[in-house]
Amino acid sequence: MCSRLATTTIGRFLRQMVKISSWFIPINVINSVTAQDDDKDHHKKQELLVKILVPIAVLILVAGSIMCCYSRSRVLKAIGNFNVENCNSNAPNLRVFSFAEIKEATNNFSFENKLGEGGFGPVYKVLSGKSQKGEEMAVKRLSKTSNQGAEEFINEVTLTAKLQHVNLVRLLGFCTEGEEKMLIYEYMLNKSLDFYLFDPTRRYFLDWTKRIAIIEGITQGLLYLQEYSNFTIIHRDLKASNILLDSEMKPKISDFGIARAFQKDEHEASTGRIVGTYGYVPPEYVRRGIYSMKYDVYSFGVLLLQIISSRRNSCTYGLSQNLNLLEYAYELWKEGEGMRFMDPSLDDSSSSCKLMACMQVALLCIQENPDHRPTMLEVSSMLKSETAAMPAPLRPAFSIKSNEDKLSVNDATSSDLVPR
Structure with a gap:
């Protein structure tokens, strides 16, 4: 791959080198060339330039190719070392699959067995009866064009293997053979939440009973990650497409590729590398790279x-089609018209009070200031109680309108809060 890159760019690079030769050639050489007698052939000047430029161009391209291949080999070596040296300690409960096993079980990664594709790569279903224990499985195969796949692969294996909860997708094993990197999960029969939620027909399948069970399951999964596991886990990519549904429509949180683990005495961290999904990331992360448990609380509020x-x-x-989802929900709630926000299929007297409670909890979760957001323990308590008084939410993060609620702790202008 690296050699092809060098070959395809060498012609273009040489042309550019002629134009910017003064960057690479000592000034005295240039002077010696341009000082030739006027009666000498012009082609001799060009020949001299080419003799100087070509070796320099080749050296630069060779050095670039070496660096490219070295960088890629370091990533692959890191994954290889993980598999050979650290497998038993980091993922003792996971099975190591061979490439041949998975190739056969997916019918050579056939299109008929393909379930979908994400940033990591394509996902395939293992054919019935092909797995060792007869259980259905899904295989996520790292794409060769994935920029973050290697890091996500290592992170997912080392982290997910240590997490066990009914509302988290279970990682069964992995494959690291040659350049092939694959993750093997339990198979989720009913796809993901977004498959139903945003489809004009399939959303009717999600009645209020199913939706409240899904909300409760996601809440319990996040509670485990934040409160009850050995480490505090920040998922950082909670969204509808990462909520998978099993045969009974029970939700399971998936995709821990960009998750981070904290010790129990740690509360927040920062990064210069912003990852996640537009619309689900909180303002403090977008603006300053800060993430904490309140990151996932914010994402949960959007999802709710x-x-x-x-x-x-x-x-x-x-009315003017100028409000984002969070602002629109807040405006309707403030005007006492919250039921206009709800899915019409859920608009009945038996669920209206619970819907309004969910809406208020969601608005509290998406507050601009993370200190104003509840913890997941508080979220769980508010969702279970039908009588507990809840604070009134302020205008949510990323509001286009001026903040008439005068959030005193806001340290940014309204222009800083535009998602990017």
């Missing part, structure tokens, strides 16, 4: 608004 409304957060709403 989507579950009760079947609305995407990538669209605009309101």
